[in-house]
Amino acid sequence: MPEERLQKILAKAGLASRRNAEELIRQGKVTVDGKVVTEMGCRVDPDTQVVAFEGRPLRREEEKIYLLLNKPRGYVTTLHDPQGRPIVSSLLTGITSRVFPVGRLDFDTEGALILTNDGDFTERILHPRFEIERTYQATVRGLPTPEKIRLLEEGFELEGKKTWPAKVRIVAKEPTTTTLEVTIHEGRKRQVRMMFQAIGHRVLALKRIAYGGLQLGALPTGKYRRLTPADLALIFS
Template identity: 60%
Template sequence: MKERLQKVLARAGIGSRRAAEGYIAAGRVMVDGCRVSQMGLQVDPECQRITFDGRPLSFPEEKITVLLNKPAGYVTTMHDPQGRPLVGSLVKEPGLRLFPVGRLDLETEGALLLTNDGDLANRILHPRYEIKRTYQATVKGVPAAAALQALRQGIELEGRRTWPAQIRTLRRREGECTLEVIIHEGRKRQVRKMFAAIGHPVLRLKRVAYGGLRLGDLASGAHRRLTAADIRRLFQGSPPQGQQE
């Protein structure tokens, strides 16, 4: 049975469908010995030979997702030309190839999902579901109430307005302030850019929850497999499938 190439790659645990499109565009995928760059190509993995970076696809029988408490100083990728520490080195799941769902920048800590389930990764990343990400941001100084209200309502960042954010102050210390920030967008370095825009750069950033799934007391650098109940918590409060496009 034929299906789109990027969906086949996701099902094989190569990455989300969005990531798979990038791999196709980069010429890393071949079908029957021919390099492919066409998006949406229909293929039959049972009848055709499909390779990624020269290796035939395999389809894992066991699909798992883990929650990692990412430490600062690790890059959210499975390969880094600069040789920096990789998040994959922290997750020991023998025989399973896991990839990160979304990203945390080098110095950001906290909740990061890794999986070999491309369909689940696609659901988590799709804007339709509006999965909330909860952060604790320690910023320089104490933002004025008006500045925080502006972030709550949305501000212009790089030519696009941010969606409204939920923000509350957790604690204040001399010269800094820690706030809880809840957003559902996945724009690159968004929380850091939001606070830089109001003149209060982020000193430390940690993601503490994905939807209704919280990091809890998971130690830095440790991970755990998610249960079916955990997966349901990810989508708590999200619009039902098909309600939004």
């Protein structure tokens, strides 16, 4: 087998996305033939060299698994939480392969969360150049004016950087709240909440309902389903 970049080998083994694999290398957690490697450009032949993470040799490339979870509020999307809060992997009953979340949802945010052991796939979802849309349903305090909605649609400066234009649709109006559908392709931390806070409307409830054309649909809260090739194609359509 030809030599490959070390971070690609880690991603193929389902350890992390390529971007996160680079951080594991920088932290000195990866060895090649028993020696710690911290350079990003390192190339390795996985057929003849032993790559290990925290002392454990990587397994051969596993069958790729793609899951869609309806994440409940009150769960974190890390695989370990020092504060002892519930983690999303505890909801994956029957899944024995190590999978990791594709991006994150805040502790108080619910909805669609993809988990996989495919690092290359994760990179395609998360890297800005692919512009994969994520759609959210947000219930906010008050009724945003057309001018404020136009700000979201055109983009505005947020924490020193202009947001990309969002697609916004009002779903329901109540006396004191408004529910909107918001589609963005950026992945800044707590972005939807910050966008509405910036225009003066605090988010009361937030749910991700789609990745690209893949809808959360009627999947019950706390449950998951395996994604088919047709499902995966919808994400990139």
